[in-house]
Amino acid sequence: MASENDQKSSTVKASPTKSFFVDMLTRDIELEDAILDLLDNCIDGIQRTIKNSPPSDNPYEKFWAKLTFSSESFTIEDNCGGIPRDVAQDYAFRMGRPNNNVDNDLYTIGTYGIGMKRSIFKMGRASEVISKTEKDSFKVTIYPDWLTDDMNWDLPFELIEPDLKENGTSIKITDLHPSIINAFSSPQSILHNSLVSKISHYYSYIIHKGFTVSINEVKVTPEPLKLLWDGANQIDGQNIAPYLYEMEKDGVEIKLAIGFYRPTASEEEVDDEMAGNRRTSETAGWTIVCNDRVVLYCDKTRLTGWGEEKVPSYHPQFIAISGVVYFRSPDARKLPITTTKRGIDASSDIYLYVKDFMREGLKTFTSYTNKWKGNHVEEKQRAEKAQLVAPSELFARIPDDKWTKVKNKTSKSERKYIPSLPVPEPQNGEVSKKNIRFSRPLKEIKIVADYLFEDSDREPSEVGNECFEKILREAMQ
Numbered sequence: 106m107a108s109e110n111d112q113k114s115s116t117v118k119a120s121p122t123k124s125f126f127v128d129m130l131t132r133d134i135e136l137e138d139a140i141l142d143l144l145d146n147c148i149d150g151i152q153r154t155i156k157n158s159p160p161s162d163n164p165y166e167k168f169w170a171k172l173t174f175s176s177e178s179f180t181i182e183d184n185c186g187g188i189p190r191d192v193a194q195d196y197a198f199r200m201g202r203p204n205n206n207v208d209n210d211l212y213t214i215g216t217y218g219i220g221m222k223r224s225i226f227k228m229g230r231a232s233e234v235i236s237k238t239e240k241d242s243f244k245v246t247i248y249p250d251w252l253t254d255d256m257n258w259d260l261p262f263e264l265i266e267p268d269l270k271e272n273g274t275s276i277k278i279t280d281l282h283p284s285i286i287n288a289f290s291s292p293q294s295i296l297h298n299s300l301v302s303k304i305s306h307y308y309s310y311i312i313h314k315g316f317t318v319s320i321n322e323v324k325v326t327p328e329p330l331k332l333l334w335d336g337a338n339q340i341d342g343q344n345i346a347p348y349l350y351e352m353e354k355d356g357v358e359i360k361l362a363i364g365f366y367r368p369t370a371s372e373e374e375v376d377d378e379m380a381g382n383r384r385t386s387e388t389a390g391w392t393i394v395c396n397d398r399v400v401l402y403c404d405k406t407r408l409t410g411w412g413e414e415k416v417p418s419y420h421p422q423f424i425a426i427s428g429v430v431y432f433r434s435p436d437a438r439k440l441p442i443t444t445t446k447r448g449i450d451a452s453s454d455i456y457l458y459v460k461d462f463m464r465e466g467l468k469t470f471t472s473y474t475n476k477w478k479g480n481h482v483e484e485k486q487r488a489e490k491a492q493l494v495a496p497s498e499l500f501a502r503i504p505d506d507k508w509t510k511v512k513n514k515t516s517k518s519e520r521k522y523i524p525s526l527p528v529p530e531p532q533n534g535e536v537s538k539k540n541i542r543f544s545r546p547l548k549e550i551k552i553v554a555d556y557l558f559e560d561s562d563r564e565p566s567e568v569g570n571e572c573f574e575k576i577l578r579e580a581m582q
């Protein structure tokens with residue numbers, strides 16, 4: 106009789122091991138990004154909850170997520186609708202999406218089916234997930250022994266008496282890894298600060314539209330972008346406004362806005378930036394938003410068109426230029442984002458297509474900055490008269506006849522608005538203006554600033570200019 110070993114055909118083991126998922130998945134993700142993955146799930150929960158609600162300016166109002174951590178545990182609790190029982194039993198706790206047709210027609214960002222698990226294993230070896238929906242309340246437990254048992258992939262699921270006040274989810278992670286205990290140990294840790302900063306940037310649009318996030322009971326405030334617009338007193342050829350572009354293609358909606366969010370930099374400011382004495386540059390550059398989540402924040406590299414083709418590389422002189430591109434799609438796979446969702450997939454076709462317009466917009470404002478370089482004071486006064494408006498509002502404010510069609514456009518809705526930015530006065534072929542530059546001790550500048558403006562913090566260039574104007578008026582009398 107042939108023994109088992111002599112059989113011609115049998116099977117070999119090809120099943121995954123848990124340590125593969127646990128060690129591999131968690132290696133390449135930063136702790137902060139793993140935490141943001143949990144927050145992404147809350148926002149996706151909101152999208153499912155509000156899918157039949159009428160459009161609103163504050164769709165995320167009334168929804169919240171509370172994050173708390175200590176050297177013992179990490180908890181995230183939300184009121185974002187909860188995990189439906191069948192989703193929890195069939196899919197939510199599996200590694201990877203069994204099929205990719207979940208959440209069709211929703212502006213969600215979940216794609217791979219790993220975020221929540223990766224996040225849990227990044228932090229600890231045990232977890233309790235409690236969820237409450239309209240219909241059920243349940244608890245799923247992950248325990249340390251489960252992690253080492255490759256034969257059994259199922260997790261205990263228990264229907265419970267409602268524990269949460271609202272429909273939502275609570276994920277508590279315990280048995281933390283030593284490195285995580287370290288990071289969570291002090292409430293005002295480096296981690297705490299960088300998490301607050303990341304959330305205020307990456308979720309600024311959602312928080313701005315009503316969502317509340319708190320970390321260890323402190324509310325995170327958003328930092329949304331607004332751009333200068335003086336269109337209310339619009340004279341053609343003489344107005345500060347952003348460059349805008351919009352289109353919809355293959356189920357992806359795109360809106361792009363770039364302009365100034367403050368007056369252009371004075372020479373002193375540029376010098377200070379170069380010397381590293383100021384850090385106002387941080388808010389300049391491109392921000393990219395996919396389904397309301399910021400995936401790239403204030404980028405100033407070739408990734409977003411700086412230093413490519415005719416666009417100069419970033420320099421503190423361009424400190425006032427800021428832009429944003431919004432991508433929206435009910436199919437998250439069409440968005441140009443990386444697998445960690447905190448980065449742009451720079452080789453995606455849709456992104457490369459839009460990048461041409463990003464460069465055109467950038468060039469409009471770098472050229473303007475160069476043209477006005479010698480007239481900072483005049484430029485500043487002009488910028489001070491303009492209002493700061495949210496990019497989303499600007500699309501509605503520019504009248505239809507001011508938009509231009511895009512050459513070889515690829516979709517019906519594609520159009521752009523190129524502002525006619527003010528041009529410095531013609532100089533009759535001769536150089537009629539010269540810069541006057543000198544330095545004085547800061548103390549003296551402050552004294553003169555206080556004397557002239559009753560404000561000792563005025564920019565030195567303004568103080569110098571006003572001294573000149575005053576004497577000029579006297580000289581011309």
Ligand SMILES: Nc1ncnc2c1ncn2[C@@H]1O[C@H](COP(=O)(O)OP(=O)(O)OP(=O)(O)O)[C@@H](O)[C@H]1O
Nearest residue numbers: 146147150187197215216217218219220221222274
């Ligand atoms: N806070 C939550 N509220 C509601 N549902 C949730 C929440 N957290 C997780 N879920 C459910 O669990 C599922 C699995 O989450 P997980 O983050 O692991 O994968 P995903 O979001 O589908 O994809 P990705 O790996 O791209 O994040 C989600 O699709 C969602 O249905």
Ligand SMILES: [Mg+2]
Nearest residue numbers: 146215220221
């Ligand atoms: Mg997710």
